[in-house]
Amino acid sequence: MSEPLLKVAKLTKEFPLKGGLFGGHTASVHAVDGVDFHVDRGETLGLVGESGCGKSTTGRCVLRLIEPSSGEIHFDGKDVRSLKADDLRILRRDIQIIFQDPYASLNPRMNVGAIVGEALIIHQLTKTKQQFEERVVDLLETVGLRADHMGRYPNEFSGGQRQRIGIARALAVEPKLIICDEPVSALDVSIQAQVINLLEDLQEKFGLAYLFIAHDLAVVEHISKRIAVMYLGRIVEMASAHELYASPRHPYTEALLSAVPIPDPKVKRQRVRLSGEVPNPISPPTGCHFHTRCPIAQFPLCKSEAPPLKQSADGHWVACHFR
Amino acid sequence: MAVASIAILTLLTAAVLFGPLIWRMPINEIDFTARLSPPSWEHPFGTDDLGQDLLARMLYGGRISLAVGFAAMAVAIIVGVLIGAISGISRGSVDAALMWITDLFLALPQLPLLLLVIYLFRDFLKNWVGAEGGVFILIVLVIGAFRWMPVARLVRAQFLSLREKEFVEAARALGATTPRLVIRHILPNSLGPVIVAGTIDVAAAIIAESTLSFLGLGFPPDIPTWGRLLFDAKDYLDIAPHWALFAGAAIFLTVLTINFIGDGLRDALDPRRVM
Numbered sequence: 012m013s014e015p016l017l018k019v020a021k022l023t024k025e026f027p028l029k030g031g032l033f034g035g036h037t038a039s040v041h042a043v044d045g046v047d048f049h050v051d052r053g054e055t056l057g058l059v060g061e062s063g064c065g066k067s068t069t070g071r072c073v074l075r076l077i078e079p080s081s082g083e084i085h086f087d088g089k090d091v092r093s094l095k096a097d098d099l100r101i102l103r104r105d106i107q108i109i110f111q112d113p114y115a116s117l118n119p120r121m122n123v124g125a126i127v128g129e130a131l132i133i134h135q136l137t138k139t140k141q142q143f144e145e146r147v148v149d150l151l152e153t154v155g156l157r158a159d160h161m162g163r164y165p166n167e168f169s170g171g172q173r174q175r176i177g178i179a180r181a182l183a184v185e186p187k188l189i190i191c192d193e194p195v196s197a198l199d200v201s202i203q204a205q206v207i208n209l210l211e212d213l214q215e216k217f218g219l220a221y222l223f224i225a226h227d228l229a230v231v232e233h234i235s236k237r238i239a240v241m242y243l244g245r246i247v248e249m250a251s252a253h254e255l256y257a258s259p260r261h262p263y264t265e266a267l268l269s270a271v272p273i274p275d276p277k278v279k280r281q282r283v284r285l286s287g288e289v290p291n292p293i294s295p296p297t298g299c300h301f302h303t304r305c306p307i308a309q310f311p312l313c314k315s316e317a318p319p320l321k322q323s324a325d326g327h328w329v330a331c332h333f334r
Numbered sequence: 335m336a337v338a339s340i341a342i343l344t345l346l347t348a349a350v351l352f353g354p355l356i357w358r359m360p361i362n363e364i365d366f367t368a369r370l371s372p373p374s375w376e377h378p379f380g381t382d383d384l385g386q387d388l389l390a391r392m393l394y395g396g397r398i399s400l401a402v403g404f405a406a407m408a409v410a411i412i413v414g415v416l417i418g419a420i421s422g423i424s425r426g427s428v429d430a431a432l433m434w435i436t437d438l439f440l441a442l443p444q445l446p447l448l449l450l451v452i453y454l455f456r457d458f459l460k461n462w463v464g465a466e467g468g469v470f471i472l473i474v475l476v477i478g479a480f481r482w483m484p485v486a487r488l489v490r491a492q493f494l495s496l497r498e499k500e501f502v503e504a505a506r507a508l509g510a511t512t513p514r515l516v517i518r519h520i521l522p523n524s525l526g527p528v529i530v531a532g533t534i535d536v537a538a539a540i541i542a543e544s545t546l547s548f549l550g551l552g553f554p555p556d557i558p559t560w561g562r563l564l565f566d567a568k569d570y571l572d573i574a575p576h577w578a579l580f581a582g583a584a585i586f587l588t589v590l591t592i593n594f595i596g597d598g599l600r601d602a603l604d605p606r607r608v609m
């Protein structure tokens with residue numbers, strides 16, 4: 012087996028909370044709490060979990076848009092965490108990101124040509140103005156937009172088109188990995204499928220790897236080869252997409268899956284309802300983070316000891332004392 | 335409203351710029367036979383206590399009043415944007431120090447200090463660049479120096495919110511350097527409210543110049559800025575009200591139209607309209 016493209020180990024990120032009378036920090040949010048995963052070349056890893064469980068923070072830490080608190084990140088043989096500013100800029104030609112909000116992610120005062128072509132200028136990828144324009148047109152056409160969109164501004168486009176602009180911007184540097192941070196969550200259902208199809212086509216065409224973040228399992232099912240499920244900053248289950256759907260192990264995954272509608276009415280799935288709210292990440296539950304809502308929790312074990320993420324069957328990882 | 339204001343202000347500006355070329359009456363021709371005469375065909379705005387033509391004086395003085403207003407605005411905006419931008423992009427001690435200075439300036443009693451500074455430096459500048467230029471520089475700098483703080487706070491607040499925006503993050507992810515982030519992404523999106531605040535500074539500077547002239551601390555007495563005209567006219571309000579009327583109306587119109595233009599700009603630059 013060759014080295015994976017991206018390997019993340021024991022990644023943690025704590026956000027200090029400014030507060031208190033004198034601005035000293037009194038507490039912190041454990042947004043990411045010891046996460047391990049890898050992404051192979053050209054593959055898609057889905058990262059799923061409820062809103063606020065630390066998915067975006069994980070994705071941004073990989074690019075060091077957010078500085079991780081601790082842990083290791085290796086990309087293509089490079090130790091990402093030790094890179095200095097100049098090398099980090101070079102790394103960012105290999106890893107790109109697509110954002111959730113198609114409105115906030117495009118500069119309203121730049122036209123589409125300037126947005127898509129910005130990386131070409133930053134990394135001096137084209138020499139002449141003519142080359143620049145040819146490349147931008149090429150990128151726009153790759154994502155299903157037209158050459159005459161170049162001179163227009165973001166406010167003239169729909170959400171789906173804006174997401175395409177964001178994708179073209181990411182493609183400009185010919186990255187090897189794209190972090191897709193809920194790229195379709197803000198779009199209409201009919202447009203979601205178009206954008207996902209586009210992402211699949213691009214993956215095939217350019218051999219891209221994706222870290223595909225979503226808050227529900229239905230979205231990642233088709234695009235992902237493997238899926239990791241996150242709960243309150245930790246990965247609780249990771250398996251091939253097929254395995255995860257066919258035989259989920261972790262009670263949290265079961266609960267998430269039971270919320271996904273099944274097209275085949277003959278297949279019956281037991282509905283598992285989660286009781287209670289997502290706990291506050293400032294003071295997460297002790298032991299297994301899930302014990303406050305877990306239908307099969309046993310005490311005191313689940314409350315006192317955090318279950319490690321262990322490989323149970325081949326390639327199927329679960330973090331639960333009883334599965 | 336804003337469009338009408340722009341028309342009126344343009345007219346005013348054009349009048350003071352080109353008016354003296356058309357209305358060729360000298361500003362300092364003393365004619366005791368026509369003292370304090372009310373508006374007439376010969377003197378459309380009337381004359382003052384020395385029989386000098388007020389229209390000519392207003393047109394000439396308006397140049398200085400408007401120049402002071404716009405130059406002071408430029409100073410306030412440049413200083414404010416610089417301080418606000420540096421403060422908003424750097425974290426920690428630099429930010430804290432700059433905001434401390436801003437608060438300090440905000441807390442200073444402005445008028446007494448203004449008077450003190452002018453009193454102390456007027457003679458020095460007078461020897462250096464001449465009476466007129468010296469006072470001009472002094473007034474512009476002093477008014478600018480007392481008006482940059484709101485701009486700085488505004489720009490800092492804009493920077494703090496904009497630098498967390500996803501399009502800024504996207505540019506960082508593309509490998510953009512901090513200067514590029516500021517110049518291409520953050521600054522252009524933060525200038526809307528600054529321009530609005532700037533229009534108000536023009537008005538404030540014109541009023542401040544008038545106040546100084548009114549207190550006898552502005553330009554030399556022979557330079558008829560609008561404020562100086564008001565100052566000279568105050569003793570004759572009962573027998574020659576036209577004298578104060580036109581200068582007062584000019585200041586009033588300028589300030590009012592500029593404020594309306596500011597309001598109009600705020601609506602036009604509202605990002606909700608853009609996005």
Ligand SMILES: Nc1ncnc2c1ncn2[C@@H]1O[C@H](COP(=O)(O)OP(=O)(O)O)[C@@H](O)[C@H]1O
Pocket residue numbers: 026040041042060061062063064065066067068069292
């Ligand atoms: N810059 C930040 N400062 C403080 N807390 C943050 C910051 N960014 C995210 N968080 C917190 O970290 C947790 C994880 O956030 P996030 O990674 O955005 O979750 P997700 O993308 O899964 O919805 C949340 O509780 C959120 O409030």
Ligand code: SF4
Pocket residue numbers: 262263299300301302303305306307308309313318330331332333334
């Ligand atoms: S470790 Fe305990 S609380 Fe956590 S998922 Fe398993 S059974 Fe539930």
Ligand SMILES: [Mg+2]
Pocket residue numbers: 063066067068192193
């Ligand atoms: Mg998120």
